[in-house]
Amino acid sequence: MAHEHGSMDTTSQEKTFNGFIRASIIVAAFSIGCLIFMALVNA
Template structure:
């Protein structure tokens, strides 16, 4: 079995995936807030 050496694995793909997930989540939150504000204004 190979010995584990901390910090040798290439994690570029994981970092890009995580960055994309965070960007998507941020945009989704913004759109949800805008939709809620719009619904509050239309219903008032």
């Protein structure tokens, strides 16, 4: 029984990866927002 390339079900991995990317974007946006807020308040 040989492995066929592209035959594995990767929906679970894709959901996890998409969730990780979404969380990373949210954290990055929050961090940038905090930095901008601190810069404006400190001026």
